[in-house]
Amino acid sequence: MKWVEDVAELEAVYGEARGASIAKVAKRLTPEYRRWIEASRFCVVSTVGPEGADGSPRGDEGPVVEELDERTLALPDWRGNNRIDTLRNIVRDSRIALMFMVPGSTNAVRVNGQARVTFDEGLCARFEKQGKQPRSVTVIRIDEIYVQCARAIMRSKLWSGEDESGDLPSIGEILSAMTDGDIDGDAYDREWPDRAAQSMW
Helix, strand or coil: CCCCCCHHHHHHHHCCCCCHHHHCCECCCCHHHHHHHHHCCEEEEEEEECCEEEEEEEECCCCCCEEEECCEEEEECCCCCCCCHHHHHHHHCCEEEEEEECCCCCCEEEEEEEEEEECCHHHHHCCCECCECCCCEEEEEEEEEEEECCHHHHHHCCCCCCCCCCCCCCHHHHHHHHCCCCCCHHHHHHHHHHHHHHCCC
16 A cells, blocks of 8 residues: 655645635634534544544533633533543643534534643633532633534434434443453443433533
């Protein structure tokens, strides 16, 4: 197999981006992009560090991020598994990319920028829910924001409403297999719904 190792070779096949694909890029939250971001309860956060790249889902019951100003977003870090891969990466390399999605829309909005992690008490308090606050907040400086082509979500029929999860292995089954049975997968799956409900924030 021959690999493409030269950008000029790549561009010769794909040609230049132009027209709408260039015009849609903004350096700040425009009124239209603001409406989109405010409607999004879910995004995928991509970062990079010495060990490699990381992609992590982030979700909330309302907007997943809050606007601090037209160039700045704040992303609370709610309860998770404490791996903190994303946060470790940001501390060592500020580059970040976010992909925002809204159920039913075949578009996605992308933000590329620079991020910092803070324990600032005032900022954490802004996100308080049910008496709980995030342990940290990631503050993102927007370098560019733009809408993504809809074809991928259209092809995948992501929002078809069909439940296709029936034949997937459960997390308990995966953990049991990965630990040769040291983790009781059935117990994990049985206890997970209550544990998740009690530790959502």
